[in-house]
Amino acid sequence: MLVPLIRTLQTYLPNATITWVISRPAYDLVEGMDGVEFIVIDKPDGLKDYWQFKKQLKGRSFDVLLAAQSSFRANLLYPLIRAPRKIGYDVYRAKDGHKWFINERINATNGHTLEGFLQFATALGIENHEVRWDLPITQDDYAWAREHLPSNGPVLLVNPAASKLERSWVVERYVAVIKEAQRRWQAQIVLTGGPGNFDRELADAILKQVQCIDLVGKTKPKQLLALIQQADVLLCPDTGPSHMAAAVGTPVVALHAVTNSQVSGPYTFRHLVVDCYPQAVKTILKKGNTEKIWGEKVHGTEAMKLIQVDTVLAKLELAIAK
Numbered sequence: 009m010l011v012p013l014i015r016t017l018q019t020y021l022p023n024a025t026i027t028w029v030i031s032r033p034a035y036d037l038v039e040g041m042d043g044v045e046f047i048v049i050d051k052p053d054g055l056k057d058y059w060q061f062k063k064q065l066k067g068r069s070f071d072v073l074l075a076a077q078s079s080f081r082a083n084l085l086y087p088l089i090r091a092p093r094k095i096g097y098d099v100y101r102a103k104d105g106h107k108w109f110i111n112e113r114i115n116a117t118n119g120h121t122l123e124g125f126l127q128f129a130t131a132l133g134i135e136n137h138e139v140r141w142d143l144p145i146t147q148d149d150y151a152w153a154r155e156h157l158p159s160n161g162p163v164l165l166v167n168p169a170a171s172k173l174e175r176s177w178v179v180e181r182y183v184a185v186i187k188e189a190q191r192r193w194q195a196q197i198v199l200t201g202g203p204g205n206f207d208r209e210l211a212d213a214i215l216k217q218v219q220c221i222d223l224v225g226k227t228k229p230k231q232l233l234a235l236i237q238q239a240d241v242l243l244c245p246d247t248g249p250s251h252m253a254a255a256v257g258t259p260v261v262a263l264h265a266v267t268n269s270q271v272s273g274p275y276t277f278r279h280l281v282v283d284c285y286p287q288a289v290k291t292i293l294k295k296g297n298t299e300k301i302w303g304e305k306v307h308g309t310e311a312m313k314l315i316q317v318d319t320v321l322a323k324l325e326l327a328i329a330k
Contacts, residue, residue: 009251009275010076011038013125016138018043020129027070029085036229037252040144052081062088074128080104095131097124101303122275139275141255145234153234156223158196162328164189165236167200167244168214169207175245175266176206177312179213184317185243185324186218192321193328198239199224200232200249241327243320245312250274259327261320265311271303280323284314 017026027045030038035048047065052058065088073089075082075096086094086109096102096110098117101124114127126137157163166186170176189195199214201207201224211224227235236242236249237256244250245263253260254274262274265284273281288306289295291314 009122010125011041011141011143011255012122012137012139013074013076013128014041014044015140015142016126016129016134016136017132019138020134020136021132029089033229037233038143039230040146042144052084058084058088061085065089072132075106075110076125076128078103078106083109086110095128120270120275121272143233143255145230145237145256149228149230149234150238152231153238156221157198157235157238158221161194161196162240163198163238164193164195164324164328165198165200165239165242165244165249166214166220167242167247167249169201169204169210170245170247173206174307174309175247175312176210177245177263177315179210181315181317181320182214183217185320186214186220188317188321189324190218195328197221198235200227200235201225241324243324246272253277261323261327263312263315263320265314266306268303280327282315282319282323284311287314 014026014028017024026043027047029047029049032048032050035046049061050057052061069090071091071093073086073091073094075086075094078097078101083104083106093112094110095112095114096106098113098115099107100116112131114131117123117127129137166182168176168182186197190197197220199211199220199222201211203225207224211222214220215222232249233252233256236253236258239258242249242253242258242260244260246267250260250262251274254276259280260274260277262269262281264273264281265288268285269278269281269283285306288311292306292310
């Protein structure tokens with residue numbers, strides 16, 4: 009979701025030199041992006057990693073640091089970056105001691121995470137914002153996707169697993185949606201997911217009950233991006249592919265109950281989200297106004313059970329009809 013900030017800076021500060029400190033998994037999606045120097049690091053896991061990062065930046069200084077991550081690990085990187093201006097989050101969104109590592113703050117909002125990123129451009133005097141990605145996808149990646157996608161019927165990608173069990177939907181309901189999509193729209197179903205055990209187990213449980221093309225654990229990041237770009241619609245929980253779909257313009261029906269879609273949903277397809285978060289806040293957390301609990305999660309396995317098959321099918325109908 010940070011890419012629109014980079015595009016905004018490139019548009020309105022065309023002479024600026026942009027250096028992006030980025031983790032390896034994120035870099036795999038944006039590699040080849042024009043006009044950006046990347047410093048690729050693994051997630052710091054000890055003093056040795058921070059020392060290595062300091063050596064990477066030896067002799068370098070910058071005019072401004074945009075401290076767009078406020079995790080404990082990220083906060084410890086900021087003292088190692090020489091810059092007179094270190095712009096970070098407002099008190100509302102700062103965490104893990106973030107305030108001690110910055111000297112300026114963006115304006116407080118309770119909106120979407122992407123809008124929060126764009127507030128860093130506002131802090132630099134840029135009032136207009138670019139909500140675009142233009143991610144580089146190679147012809148080889150597109151060719152791989154074409155080779156593995158069916159050529160007939162609407163193609164429905166289903167990425168059933170989130171990074172955490174509590175954000176993933178019920179297997180039987182995925183199966184019910186897939187069967188109805190096959191019957192109603194003659195949809196061709198392609199399962200995607202990462203190489204982890206949970207992704208594999210969830211996919212296998214679905215495949216035991218319904219026939220799908222199985223690409224779980226078989227895609228590189230750019231190949232997955234190409235698959236999503238060439239599909240007709242994506243169905244997934246709150247997970248990375250949801251934002252990848254928004255980036256490449258593919259309609260995505262995202263399933264939210266643990267997290268607030270108005271904060272972390274696919275930015276350009278929030279109208280297609282199945283959002284049971286307000287209901288989960290009310291019935292599980294026993295709280296009222298969701299606007300006052302920005303970023304709070306409804307932990308546990310009960311929240312995602314609030315999402316019903318018919319509601320998901322109605323959103324898919326909207327996506328496929330277009």
